[in-house]
Amino acid sequence: MMCGICGCSDDSTTHHEHRMAKTMHQHENHNVIQIEQDLLAKNNQYARENRDYFLKEKITAINLMSSPGSGKTTLLARTFTDRQQDMDMTVIVGDQQTDQDAQKLQSAGLHAVQINTGKVCHLDAHMVGHSIEHVSHQHQGILFIENVGNLVCPALFDLGEAFRVVLLSVTEGDNKPLKYPDMFRASDLMLLTKIDLLPYVEFNTNKAIEYAQRINPSIHALSLSATTSVGLKEWYLWLKNASKKITHVH
């Protein structure tokens, strides 16, 4: 006979009860509890709360991700130096250990808050939610969330950001989008960094972009060097437009 609540029609079911909206089937001396819940449900709930807060304050939250050493901190320090006059910027920076990145950004004059994740290889929405409490009120500004350097794990965790930006330095190899597809699939923009080193490495910019667009047809790509300033103008324009999209939401 079919159960009216869960549709179960297992003949071997000897006993059957529904407790607190939970479905339970007793098969002899063990029960099966149907759960049907996303493993990331809790993170996604925190991410929603962060996102609501950012929207309310018209903060443009940008999740910056890459492997270690691709130039996230250097680019942020440079961006602040160049554009502090017309853009309000704050950084939450995640690393497993040390506050060296926050210090580097602070010495450039940026308001930076460090999160040490300890053994954890990515930021999650809960950590970001707590660190927002330490960020001074910055209505309508840009909040950079510099993720832990790692091209795999951070892709899975929504932090409540409006945009995801992945950095790929030319010293890393142009096939990275194919090797680490999740990161590129989840990003709005890919920044090819350190392009001043192109003469010294085997890196095909067009190939890297083609591979990234294979994984994610809607990903945008920009090439730049924070050392020589090539391409920075386009990056600042992208930031300006990203910020406009958020501040003009009613």
Next chain:
Amino acid sequence: MHELSLCRSLLDIINEHVVGNYFKCIKKVTLEVGQLSAVDESALRFGFEIVTKGTLAEGAILDIITIEGQAICNACHQYVKLEHYYDACLNCGQFSLTVTQGEELRIQSMEVA
């Protein structure tokens, strides 16, 4: 090793369902894992073993149901199998695909005694 974080979330969900009930142990946990999700099965099993030590779920069987990747091609509008994100449409060879299945990461059920 984000699998370890995922296993901690899994244990949290298990605990939510254990509270208020008098179970002796958890015998089996069934997960649905999409073929395209960024999760490694052996890392997941390893993480599960670690986080469940000393809990009701210690020694439980971790049953992983793999969900095949599937996409609809934006060029030829056919549903096709998709094993990797970098694969082309099996029908027309284009790369513009919208994933319709295979990114799942869900706990389906658990068996308790």
